[in-house]
Amino acid sequence: MTECGRIxxxxxxxxxxxxxxxxxxxxxxxxxxxxxxxGELAAIQRLxxxxxxxxxxxxxxxxxxxxxxxxxxxxxxxxxxxxxxAWLDANRLAVATAxxxxxxxxxxxxxxxxxxxPATPPPPEGPAVHEAVPRxxxxxxxxxxxxxxxxxxxxxxxRQEALARPVPATVPAPSGRSRAQAPPAPxxxxxxxxxxxxxxxxxxxxxxxxxxxxxTAAPGADTxxxxxxxxxxxxxxxxxxxxxxxxNTAGTPDEGRPDHPARDTDPLHYDSPAAPGSLQExxxxxxxxxxxxxxxxxxAAREAGGYAREAVRESIAGAVALANQxxxxxxxxxxxxxxxxxxxxxxxxxxxxPEAPHGAALEEQRALLLRAxxxxxxxxxxxxxxxxxxGGGAPGGGFGGAGTQAGQERARRTExxxxxxxxxxxxxARVRSARPDAKAGQRTERTRSRxxxxxxxxxxxxGQAQRSQKARDGAVPPGxxxxxxxxxxxxxxxxxxxxxxxxxxxxxxxxxxxxxERAAPGGKAGQNKxx
Amino acid sequence: MQPILWARxxxxxxETQDASAVIDEKLVLRRIREGDxxxxxxxxxxxxxxxxxxxxxxxxxxxxAEDITQEIFLGVFRNLPGFRGASSLSTWIYRVAVNHxxxxxxxxxxxxxxxxxxxxxxxxxxxxxxxxxxxxxxLSAQLDRALARLSPIHRDVxxxxxxxxxxxxxxxxVLGLPVGTVKSRLSNAFARLRELLGxxxxxxMA
Numbered sequence: 001m002t003e004c005g006r007i008x009x010x011x012x013x014x015x016x017x018x019x020x021x022x023x024x025x026x027x028x029x030x031x032x033x034x035x036x037x038x039g040e041l042a043a044i045q046r047l048x049x050x051x052x053x054x055x056x057x058x059x060x061x062x063x064x065x066x067x068x069x070x071x072x073x074x075x076x077x078x079x080x081x082x083x084x085x086a087w088l089d090a091n092r093l094a095v096a097t098a099x100x101x102x103x104x105x106x107x108x109x110x111x112x113x114x115x116x117x118p119a120t121p122p123p124p125e126g127p128a129v130h131e132a133v134p135r136x137x138x139x140x141x142x143x144x145x146x147x148x149x150x151x152x153x154x155x156x157x158x159r160q161e162a163l164a165r166p167v168p169a170t171v172p173a174p175s176g177r178s179r180a181q182a183p184p185a186p187x188x189x190x191x192x193x194x195x196x197x198x199x200x201x202x203x204x205x206x207x208x209x210x211x212x213x214x215x216t217a218a219p220g221a222d223t224x225x226x227x228x229x230x231x232x233x234x235x236x237x238x239x240x241x242x243x244x245x246x247x248n249t250a251g252t253p254d255e256g257r258p259d260h261p262a263r264d265t266d267p268l269h270y271d272s273p274a275a276p277g278s279l280q281e282x283x284x285x286x287x288x289x290x291x292x293x294x295x296x297x298x299x300a301a302r303e304a305g306g307y308a309r310e311a312v313r314e315s316i317a318g319a320v321a322l323a324n325q326x327x328x329x330x331x332x333x334x335x336x337x338x339x340x341x342x343x344x345x346x347x348x349x350x351x352x353x354p355e356a357p358h359g360a361a362l363e364e365q366r367a368l369l370l371r372a373x374x375x376x377x378x379x380x381x382x383x384x385x386x387x388x389x390x391g392g393g394a395p396g397g398g399f400g401g402a403g404t405q406a407g408q409e410r411a412r413r414t415e416x417x418x419x420x421x422x423x424x425x426x427x428x429a430r431v432r433s434a435r436p437d438a439k440a441g442q443r444t445e446r447t448r449s450r451x452x453x454x455x456x457x458x459x460x461x462x463g464q465a466q467r468s469q470k471a472r473d474g475a476v477p478p479g480x481x482x483x484x485x486x487x488x489x490x491x492x493x494x495x496x497x498x499x500x501x502x503x504x505x506x507x508x509x510x511x512x513x514x515x516x517e518r519a520a521p522g523g524k525a526g527q528n529k530x531x
Numbered sequence: 532m533q534p535i536l537w538a539r540x541x542x543x544x545x546e547t548q549d550a551s552a553v554i555d556e557k558l559v560l561r562r563i564r565e566g567d568x569x570x571x572x573x574x575x576x577x578x579x580x581x582x583x584x585x586x587x588x589x590x591x592x593x594x595x596a597e598d599i600t601q602e603i604f605l606g607v608f609r610n611l612p613g614f615r616g617a618s619s620l621s622t623w624i625y626r627v628a629v630n631h632x633x634x635x636x637x638x639x640x641x642x643x644x645x646x647x648x649x650x651x652x653x654x655x656x657x658x659x660x661x662x663x664x665x666x667x668x669x670l671s672a673q674l675d676r677a678l679a680r681l682s683p684i685h686r687d688v689x690x691x692x693x694x695x696x697x698x699x700x701x702x703x704x705v706l707g708l709p710v711g712t713v714k715s716r717l718s719n720a721f722a723r724l725r726e727l728l729g730x731x732x733x734x735x736m737a
Contacts (some may be wrong), residue, residue, distance in 0.1 A: 009715065009718050010718075011718070012714075012717050012718040012721050013699070013714050013717070013718070016692070016699070016717075018698070018699045018714065043725065044721055047721060047724065047725060047728070048693055048721075050670065050674060051674060051689070051693040051694060052693060052694070052696075053667075053671075054671055054674055054675070054694065055584050055694050057583070057584055057587055057593075058580060058583075059579060059580060059583040059596075059597060059600065060597070062597075063579070063583065063597045063600060063601065064575060064576075064579060066597075066601055067575060067579075067600070067601050067604045067605070068571075068572060068575065070601065070605055071571060071604070071605065071608050072568070074605070074608065074609065075566070075568075
């Protein structure tokens, strides 16, 4: 398109003075230089002038009299309404204040007595009136009971009370026993916020897999993130606003209900509008499987002064391949969100890049490591997991090839471990250089070097870094991993800084192990990408 | 009684309006809500001609335009208590007016033929130069016909912006469109209008 072609649509707005800034200057400069566009502008201006002088009609005087007579008739027919509206308008602020006070009195005042306020200890003897109301929340939820509450804590407590209101106020305790008398929840290391008592059968929910008992865990696989507390009864929770893809049973619809216990313990719940950091953002990325994982997202959040909350890992069975998708939720200060995004977006696959850009590099890496007697488990761990799933008859099966390849990979890995030969530094350097992400390569090499040590045991709980590496590389089965709320997170939430809950959705590019010949006819080979 | 100051000095084209006239919208709203009859009369005086001309663009006859104008102002009077001031009073009145006009256009019988010649859209002043006045009258008739042949979405923006003098932003608020859409529609409408006018406009310009 020529410059005239770009300028012509703007000429009308330019003639009306509706352009601003750089565009106005650009159009003006072009009009000065181009005689054709200058003529066009003159024609537009002339037509506008002609149009404006069209309007010379005037209504008859009878119209005004008719309108006023009708207005008077309406006014006379509803004088009380008019007076009431006038009074309402004059006292709008007072009316709004009174309404707000009434609402607050109805909904909040009955709950004030249940809030743990240290300045007013409960009566020493006799059943207090407010104890007739079940108060499970304060007994199991708040580790702050009995302690002086700061303003943010008080706000959080009030909000939690408001969210928990329908349950105790309307539902009597079963068998006449208040929930305060219920058996205590299983002991957990931190009951403050994110560790939830498992009560799924009573709520009719499907059992939520505990972190200590993953559903499809490979032998020896540890699904916890570092710092997790594998307490029995700790329920996992999916991000409620994100649509749960097929196969994800971690999140249940009940968790989005206002009376769900998860809402009480999550001050940054997606659906809590009054949360002091209720801003939520979502970052969807398509990455190569080896480049970005939970560990990187957590590290980015930590460096930004935030923390990671949970990670939901799931497999997506498509027509031709099994891809993994991980959703990591982190909470970071609002002014650092862009830093975190920028750091993570480095891993984003650009348009036009191959979906599995390291397929050849992986093969080369694997071959090199096998020749060196090393462990090729890192690049193939995800394939092992996926192959197992595919071989087990997962939906979208046809992964026999991948499963077979993964099985062969496991066999080769076992052989490599038995040999216990250290990798040669030159070959490792070549492997590292074969990957575009040098940092990821270094990270993988560090773990691989440890695993290549003769006395290395890949036992469960061998170290946080190893668990993180497994989680990143796909050894972790699909499911939800959740971190307990640590001291840093509590401090951050209680601080007066705006927080943003950032959900990083990592969509791995189509598996490098998917056999191209298995692509369904009709050119659907790329169907999984960007699902 | 406090006089109403008309703040929005965008007098309709062809309308004699004191340039210094400004309107205190909050004041006039309060006075109308308090039952001040003069306040609504002043509001009517300020907007009656503009709204009538707007209605005339959608109506088939001056009588229909008067009916539409009456309904518009009665609607304004009835709904003023619910006006929260989210937009300017002028924009809100135009929105009410356009809604009434669009409703009229929807209900209009399809077989009705507009009596363009009798609308009196372009009153010519024959007391000056009769030849020039005749030429202008002919051009005005052509402009009216060309406007009538525009698509509704193009005619709406032309009427509001060119004939009523609303800004792009006000047009966008009245029509419920993004400003960019108003801008592009105006540009396209002008291009279409020039096609329809063709040689007539060129002759007039010459």
